[in-house]
Amino acid sequence: MTTITLHNVLPEVFAQRTDIASDLWQQDVTFERGHLYLIEAASGTGKSSLCAYLSGYRKDYSGTIAFDGGDIRQLRNSSWTALRQRSLSHMFQELRLFPELTAWENVQIKNQLTHYKSDADITAWFSALGIIEKKDARLGCMSFGQQQRVALIRALCQPFDFLLADEPVSHLDKENSRVMGEIMMDEARRQGAGVLVTSIGHHMDLPYEKVYRL
Amino acid sequence: MKLIWKLLRKHVSVGQLAGFFLANLLGMLIVLLSVQFYEDIIPAFSGEDGVMKNTYVIISKRIAAVSAFSGEAQTFTDGDLRELEKQRFVRRVGAFTASQYQVYGSISMAGMSMGTDMFFESVPDEFVDVQWPQEAAGGGEVPIILPRSYLALYNFGFAQTKNLPKLSEGIISLIQMDVRLRGEGGREQRLKGRVVGFSTRLNTVLVPEGFMRRMNAELAPDAEAEPTRLIVEVDNPADDAIASYMQRCGYELEDNSLEAGRATYFLKIISGLVMAVGLLISALSFYILMLSVFLLVQKNAEKLQNLLLIGYSPARVALPYQLLTVGLNAAVVVIAFGLLIWLRGLYLERLWQMFPTLVAGRLDNAILIGVALFILITFFNNQAIRRKIRRINLNHGSSH
Numbered sequence: 001m002t003t004i005t006l007h008n009v010l011p012e013v014f015a016q017r018t019d020i021a022s023d024l025w026q027q028d029v030t031f032e033r034g035h036l037y038l039i040e041a042a043s044g045t046g047k048s049s050l051c052a053y054l055s056g057y058r059k060d061y062s063g064t065i066a067f068d069g070g071d072i073r074q075l076r077n078s079s080w081t082a083l084r085q086r087s088l089s090h091m092f093q094e095l096r097l098f099p100e101l102t103a104w105e106n107v108q109i110k111n112q113l114t115h116y117k118s119d120a121d122i123t124a125w126f127s128a129l130g131i132i133e134k135k136d137a138r139l140g141c142m143s144f145g146q147q148q149r150v151a152l153i154r155a156l157c158q159p160f161d162f163l164l165a166d167e168p169v170s171h172l173d174k175e176n177s178r179v180m181g182e183i184m185m186d187e188a189r190r191q192g193a194g195v196l197v198t199s200i201g202h203h204m205d206l207p208y209e210k211v212y213r214l
Numbered sequence: 215m216k217l218i219w220k221l222l223r224k225h226v227s228v229g230q231l232a233g234f235f236l237a238n239l240l241g242m243l244i245v246l247l248s249v250q251f252y253e254d255i256i257p258a259f260s261g262e263d264g265v266m267k268n269t270y271v272i273i274s275k276r277i278a279a280v281s282a283f284s285g286e287a288q289t290f291t292d293g294d295l296r297e298l299e300k301q302r303f304v305r306r307v308g309a310f311t312a313s314q315y316q317v318y319g320s321i322s323m324a325g326m327s328m329g330t331d332m333f334f335e336s337v338p339d340e341f342v343d344v345q346w347p348q349e350a351a352g353g354g355e356v357p358i359i360l361p362r363s364y365l366a367l368y369n370f371g372f373a374q375t376k377n378l379p380k381l382s383e384g385i386i387s388l389i390q391m392d393v394r395l396r397g398e399g400g401r402e403q404r405l406k407g408r409v410v411g412f413s414t415r416l417n418t419v420l421v422p423e424g425f426m427r428r429m430n431a432e433l434a435p436d437a438e439a440e441p442t443r444l445i446v447e448v449d450n451p452a453d454d455a456i457a458s459y460m461q462r463c464g465y466e467l468e469d470n471s472l473e474a475g476r477a478t479y480f481l482k483i484i485s486g487l488v489m490a491v492g493l494l495i496s497a498l499s500f501y502i503l504m505l506s507v508f509l510l511v512q513k514n515a516e517k518l519q520n521l522l523l524i525g526y527s528p529a530r531v532a533l534p535y536q537l538l539t540v541g542l543n544a545a546v547v548v549i550a551f552g553l554l555i556w557l558r559g560l561y562l563e564r565l566w567q568m569f570p571t572l573v574a575g576r577l578d579n580a581i582l583i584g585v586a587l588f589i590l591i592t593f594f595n596n597q598a599i600r601r602k603i604r605r606i607n608l609n610h611g612s613s614h
Contacts, residue, residue: 055523077528077604084525096520098221109217110524158525 397433
């Protein structure tokens with residue numbers, strides 16, 4: 001997948017509003033593989049909705065979202081499964097980790113599906129992000145900031161053309177968010193992928209090529 | 215897979231699954247038992263060793279009150295015969311041919327002579343359970359076969375009360391009798407006759423078919439000899455199709471050879487009813503399992519959705535639950551068979567007391583039906599789970 005295009009997209013809940021002033025909603029926007037984008041949003045501007053549309057679990061919008069020109073409304077379950085395994089990685093704002101599994105198992109449950117990273121790679125990331133001693137702790141016992149790091153590692157354990165990082169550092173300090181940004185961009189560059197980062201104010205310090213205000 | 219199971223086994227309700235397990239086991243056992251019992255008991259009513267050994271039935275047309283006086287023919291036409299031969303339970307059909315001439319038989323002994331008017335009948339030779347003597351076809355003596363019951367009637371009824379000597383089969387076959395046949399227009403034949411055997415199957419005075427045809431042609435060339443009785447060899451006299459066919463055509467059976475057929479029919483209905491109850495219980499247990507799994511899916515909906523969103527296919531997410539149901543169903547089948555074999559041992563013992571020569575039926579059909587039920591239930595379980603999990607994916611697609 002090389003492009004994600006939004007054509008005149010508007011969440012249905014905004015349909016009655018006339019004061020939409022957004023760089024994304026009701027515009028023609030194209031995200032390309034290999035580039036880094038920041039989507040800045042205030043609360044209630046539909047950031048979560050956008051992520052949900054791009055991940056294919058909500059369809060309550062007007063307009064057209066297309067992957068490589070193909071309308072994603074037409075995608076079948078099996079195509080979404082393939083996309084989520086090989087083309088589109090999503091680090092969810094709400095993390096969507098499994099609290100009853102350990103941190104390590106949370107990553108493994110993804111890597112066992114994709115067989116993309118070696119245990120050594122994953123261990124190295126745990127170390128770099130300072131959560132190696134929490135590897136075998138149950139996720140439910142970890143802080144949200146620690147869980148965010150586990151979620152990032154999980155998101156990187158797959159091939160992707162686009163990485164959608166939804167408020168990846170909302171609960172991290174500057175140093176940790178720097179390390180996270182580095183790891184994320186290293187992997188994205190290695191894969192030649194496009195990266196879409198969203199944030200409400202506090203965001204990773206990265207060389208964004210284009211910033212959209214939602 | 216291990217991790218997925220670790221996630222999804224949460225909320226698995228042992229109580230509900232045990233409920234399903236027992237209900238399904240009960241349903242399956244009842245179905246299998248009804249099938250197997252039917253298989254085991256049916257030889258007692260049919261077949262060589264059964265209560266019904268006789269594979270020949272003798273039929274006539276029912277004599278209605280009206281036709282008895284109207285003189286309407288009670289004979290079988292060629293059409294009736296052909297129709298009967300076409301029935302799948304019929305092996306072959308033979309017609310009784312009646313003599314179209316008068317028969318007078320007499321015995322002379324020590325200067326004393328006693329005689330009586332009588333009649334002859336014949337059936338095709340292959341239906342006779344006594345061997346005709348070799349010279350039967352030639353002239354000379356007419357070989358005659360009497361019903362065994364006549365001899366018993368004479369020995370134990372008549373001779374006993376009249377102080378007459380009892381006669382053995384051997385003695386009777388030594389007695390020669392004079393037979394006078396008188397046909398149309400004063401044609402007459404005087405012959406010697408001899409009783410050559412006693413039949414248990416045929417309740418009439420029999421002469422060989424060839425002799426009968428010759429004499430009818432000679433003595434009554436103009437008379438049509440349409441049969442009034444037929445002897446039918448059937449595959450299985452307990453077949454209830456015979457009873458219903460005879461009923462439909464208004465034919466009557468000479469003895470109670472259809473009692474077994476009725477018993478079989480009754481047995482079939484009972485087995486069918488029991489099996490229906492078993493199937494109903496199985497169907498209900500199926501619903502218990504479905505409800506339990508649906509509840510499980512509902513409770514684990516968020517986890518399932520997360521798995522789908524990180525790239526697991528609905529099929530893969532459904533797999534643990536499907537394996538769970540397959541495992542449960544397989545255990546049900548295996549245990550049901552175990553119980554079936556045990557229970558069968560118990561009732562077979564009783565059956566053997568009643569029918570010592572009974573050969574028990576085979577397990578084939580019960581196995582077939584058990585496996586078919588297992589496949590059917592498992593298939594529908596798995597379809598339902600798949601559909602449910604797909605719907606989770608869609609639901610969240612529209613309502614989040």
